[in-house]
Amino acid sequence: MATIADLEELQDGISASIQTLLQAYNQCADPVESATILSQSQQLAAQMSQIETNLFHQQAIQVGATVDNAFASARGFTSQLKDLAKSLDRVSDIITTGAKLVGVVTQIISVLAL
Amino acid sequence: MVGAITRVRRLALRRSLPKIGWLMAVVWCAGCTVVETNQAACLQEAMAGDHKAAISILKRANEEMLPYRIDQGVAGTSFSKDNLSLLSPADVAAWDKILGGLDAYCAALADLASGRSSAEFTAASESFGLNIQSLVKTVKGSGAPSIVEAGTAVTELGGILIKYKASREIQAIAKAADPNVQAAIGGLIGALGFAGHPPERVSHGLLATYEISFATFNAEKSLKRFKGDAIAGFDGMAPTERRAAIREFIVWLNAEQDHEDFVVSMTALAAALDKAAAAHAALAQGSKVAIGTAFAELRAEIQNTVQIYQKYKGR
Numbered sequence: 001m002a003t004i005a006d007l008e009e010l011q012d013g014i015s016a017s018i019q020t021l022l023q024a025y026n027q028c029a030d031p032v033e034s035a036t037i038l039s040q041s042q043q044l045a046a047q048m049s050q051i052e053t054n055l056f057h058q059q060a061i062q063v064g065a066t067v068d069n070a071f072a073s074a075r076g077f078t079s080q081l082k083d084l085a086k087s088l089d090r091v092s093d094i095i096t097t098g099a100k101l102v103g104v105v106t107q108i109i110s111v112l113a114l
Numbered sequence: 115m116v117g118a119i120t121r122v123r124r125l126a127l128r129r130s131l132p133k134i135g136w137l138m139a140v141v142w143c144a145g146c147t148v149v150e151t152n153q154a155a156c157l158q159e160a161m162a163g164d165h166k167a168a169i170s171i172l173k174r175a176n177e178e179m180l181p182y183r184i185d186q187g188v189a190g191t192s193f194s195k196d197n198l199s200l201l202s203p204a205d206v207a208a209w210d211k212i213l214g215g216l217d218a219y220c221a222a223l224a225d226l227a228s229g230r231s232s233a234e235f236t237a238a239s240e241s242f243g244l245n246i247q248s249l250v251k252t253v254k255g256s257g258a259p260s261i262v263e264a265g266t267a268v269t270e271l272g273g274i275l276i277k278y279k280a281s282r283e284i285q286a287i288a289k290a291a292d293p294n295v296q297a298a299i300g301g302l303i304g305a306l307g308f309a310g311h312p313p314e315r316v317s318h319g320l321l322a323t324y325e326i327s328f329a330t331f332n333a334e335k336s337l338k339r340f341k342g343d344a345i346a347g348f349d350g351m352a353p354t355e356r357r358a359a360i361r362e363f364i365v366w367l368n369a370e371q372d373h374e375d376f377v378v379s380m381t382a383l384a385a386a387l388d389k390a391a392a393a394h395a396a397l398a399q400g401s402k403v404a405i406g407t408a409f410a411e412l413r414a415e416i417q418n419t420v421q422i423y424q425k426y427k428g429r
Binding site: 007008015048051055057 | 186
């Protein structure tokens with residue numbers, strides 16, 4: 001069971017990760033990397049918005065082991081992205097971690113009630 | 115002769131001293147618990163304003179998010195009515211009813227404080243009961259646990275009004291009702307994306323979601339094209355490009371201002387709701403000093419919520 005607190009924590013993590021991505025986007029001069037980072041931040045914002053619909057409804061969700069693991073992975077990736085805010089020149093690391101975070105949040109979104 | 119008169123006066127004074135003491139004690143106690151008519155009316159006015167402002171903000175949040183929902187939808191594989199709204203219309207309708215219940219409760223308190231007849235208070239209580247019937251239906255339709263919890267808290271206010279109406283004691287009613295009032299108002303403040311007293315923004319919830327969507331979907335403008343509120347590369351543009359860039363820049367500045375106004379309005383609404391909860395808690399507590407402070411702060415907030423409603427109603 002993912003509780004309301006789990007969903008709030010996930011939103012907190014996504015919110016901090018997006019801040020890192022936007023800081024990297026701000027500094028990045030490469031057009032391809034910039035476009036990738038921007039797209040990732042928008043995908044995460046869209047996912048945060050889907051979580052908010054559920055959160056405003058305050059609906060806890062029944063989850064299986066796969067989604068439980070996705071929550072754990074999301075915590076790891078948001079933590080990594082938070083650390084990467086200190087070294088924004090590591091753009092490829094940011095992009096790789098950002099892509100992984102989008103992937104695990106997609107798994108979580110798939111079981112949301114709304 | 116003079117000495118005899120003085121003795122008589124002293125004796126009379128000594129006899130009246132206990133009575134003066136009782137009178138002072140009565141006045142002091144009344145000062146502790148008295149709820150003035152204008153305070154109950156102020157709470158009613160504040161709650162009615164908070165109600166209208168809150169619903170206009172929730173509806174506006176859906177409108178503000180619509181462009182981003184469309185962008186998000188384009189990237190998806192299907193699109194339905196649910197994709198259009200950030201907040202489910204059933205949830206917004208349920209909060210409307212819950213706040214309507216709080217309005218009716220405050221109106222009944224104001225009727226009681228105004229010293230109107232018992233029949234008028236009974237009518238106000240009955241009207242509360244009617245409001246609650248539709249509230250229960252709507253809340254069941256929403257089915258969200260927090261909304262059901264807030265709805266239940268407001269529904270119980272009806273029972274408290276009926277229970278205490280014979281005594282006509284506002285403080286007793288407020289004391290019994292306070293946990294329910296705090297639960298309902300606190301639930302909405304949390305849903306807006308704030309926590310604590312005074313309410314502080316948190317990085318989850320409605321406001322955080324709105325902020326993140328605005329920041330990411332406008333990042334190209336805010337961080338590149340119009341970074342630092344100036345047009346990047348303006349010097350190298352041809353005159354026609356410059357004109358087009360300036361027009362776009364103006365549109366962007368307006369969008370940025372609208373965004374900031376909306377954030378300020380949500381923050382002001384959370385503060386106003388918190389002040390209304392604090393004023394009710396002070397009524398329940400019954401201390402004249404606490405009531406005075408809480409209501410002075412509440413009065414200062416009323417104008418803010420009126421402005422929020424005026425700004426976002428039916429836009």
